[in-house]
Amino acid sequence: DAMVIQNPRYQVTQFGKPVTLSCSQTLNHNVMYWYQQKSSQAPKLLFHYYDKDFNNEADTPDNFQSRRPNTSFCFLDIRSPGLGDAAMYLCATSRSRGIEDTQYFGPGTRLTVL
Amino acid sequence: AQSVAQPEDQVNVAEGNPLTVKCTYSVSGNPYLFWYVQYPNRGLQFLLKYITGDNLVKGSYGFEAEFNKSQTSFHLKKPSALVSDSALYFCALDYNFNKFYFGSGTKLNVKP
Structure with a gap:
């Protein structure tokens, strides 16, 4: 039973063409996170939502945005993808920030x- | 500065032998440490965590980790490795309300 679902699993876009990645969860968790993981590197936190409160990491480029329309869904928007944005994007959830x-x-x- | 390090890019072990994946940390306050495993093209799966209490923490799939404050280490161990344990292992440090610094990862190869 999938608890954190990401769609699509593979996304191809063109340089400069906006792209949106989707994450949904069935856990009813308050916190949702987005990480970027480049090849052979550690995941790096981009931002997280605590309920509706958006928390951006200081070094996250402005090119990356996020939306959380409800508890279950969270989106990662890349406004103008560059070649350096090619990576695995991981969504995570937790009940709280504890x-x-x-x-x-x-x-x-x-x-x-x- | 707070950080976590995994000194080995790769660990090779024969099936049935004990395995150790190393992690060291640096933190100004109390350390909250985690181990995650990642299989190819998959997300991270939680193995275990140390918050307080016993220095030996037991986790999923027969893994355990030993917290050593004097050596600032949190090494992952398993008494008998399986081929299916082959994966990428990440140590992580909680630095601020469930926000993680991840180590660079250690690839574990278990050979039959």
């Missing part, structure tokens, strides 16, 4: 930029 609450990850969306 350390006792585990983060659950989706399978990821692999983005290719042509």
